Amino acid sequence: MSTGFGDLKVFSGSAHPSLTKEIADFLGIPVGQARLRRFPDSEVSFQIDENIRGADVFIIQPTSNPVDQHLMEMLVMIDAFRRSSAARITAVVPYYGYARQDRKDKPRVPISAKLVANLLSAAGANRVLTMDLHKAQIQGFFDIPVDHLFAAPVIIDYLSRLESDNLTIVSPDAGGAERARAYAKRLDAELAIIDKRRSEDGTAEVMNVIGDVAGRTCILQDDIIDTAGTIVKAAAALKANGAARVFACAVHGVLSGQAIERLESAPIDQVIITDTIPLTTERAKGCRKIKQLSVARLLGQAIRSIHEETSVSSLFV
Numbered sequence: 001m002s003t004g005f006g007d008l009k010v011f012s013g014s015a016h017p018s019l020t021k022e023i024a025d026f027l028g029i030p031v032g033q034a035r036l037r038r039f040p041d042s043e044v045s046f047q048i049d050e051n052i053r054g055a056d057v058f059i060i061q062p063t064s065n066p067v068d069q070h071l072m073e074m075l076v077m078i079d080a081f082r083r084s085s086a087a088r089i090t091a092v093v094p095y096y097g098y099a100r101q102d103r104k105d106k107p108r109v110p111i112s113a114k115l116v117a118n119l120l121s122a123a124g125a126n127r128v129l130t131m132d133l134h135k136a137q138i139q140g141f142f143d144i145p146v147d148h149l150f151a152a153p154v155i156i157d158y159l160s161r162l163e164s165d166n167l168t169i170v171s172p173d174a175g176g177a178e179r180a181r182a183y184a185k186r187l188d189a190e191l192a193i194i195d196k197r198r199s200e201d202g203t204a205e206v207m208n209v210i211g212d213v214a215g216r217t218c219i220l221q222d223d224i225i226d227t228a229g230t231i232v233k234a235a236a237a238l239k240a241n242g243a244a245r246v247f248a249c250a251v252h253g254v255l256s257g258q259a260i261e262r263l264e265s266a267p268i269d270q271v272i273i274t275d276t277i278p279l280t281t282e283r284a285k286g287c288r289k290i291k292q293l294s295v296a297r298l299l300g301q302a303i304r305s306i307h308e309e310t311s312v313s314s315l316f317v
Helices: 017-027 067-083 112-123 136-141 152-159 174-187 229-240 259-265 282-286 296-307
Strands: 008-012 034-038 044-048 056-060 088-093 127-131 146-149 167-171 190-198 205-210 217-225 245-253 270-274 290-293
Touching: 008 017, 008 296, 017 056, 017 296, 034 067, 044 067, 056 067, 056 296, 067 088, 067 112, 088 296, 112 136, 127 296, 136 146, 146 296, 152 174, 152 245, 152 270, 152 290, 167 174, 174 190, 174 217, 190 229, 205 229, 217 229, 229 245, 229 259, 259 282
Parallel strands: 008 056, 056 088, 088 127, 127 146, 167 190, 167 217, 217 245, 245 270, 270 290
Antiparallel strands: 034 044, 190 205
């Protein structure tokens, strides 16, 4: 289909080349030719090795660990494409770093999610494609179009095959109740919420389970698993309340610090995450509890729709 932009081209930063390759294969195009290197002092060196004048360029780079390094790479790449006369540049950020700092909840703190939005715009991005932002209102931090996808279709498709007729979707905190309710509705499951509060002397966290979980298959649903502290405590609380089986699912498997060790020793049958962030350590790759689902097809469909100027809204559910 002919659009106002030139050829569709997909380029990769260093954060997740395997996801880029999978997306390019889905689209039936090669990954763009470029050289991304580092000077001895760690500065980013980038050169595009093909003509991209008038092209519709998509740069795929989750801002995962090391966050600052991957973010700076993205900015340098966007600048190179802008100065090489690309017709349009879309920053594809499957995992948007700094999203947890989205408001001033304490005195004298930054709103880093807004800062990153400003940086992407200032570098020359014309639009952003991202997935499961920590808070949906971060879209409003951008003055350029944002396509905000959800991994729910991929995760729900997997959960629907779990062969359990007594599912309960559990939000590990009150803030995630809306997301958990959406999953429960799609899976025709019950909903439970874990109310997390400090004990009276402030020394320990008390997990109160709101909802019936006894004898049921419980699926803890969150957007991010970072250090896994909350999800592991939540799983223990569900087991203490009589849950038969406990699964955990999240879109972004950040898995920092002692996360893998905690998950391996937790009363959790399986941890379901997507590949918005690659599993980088051998311990994570070898963890039998982790099931990683691909979002390449979903991102590929969105990229094709953006390129062809057709509706992306059907992918938002």
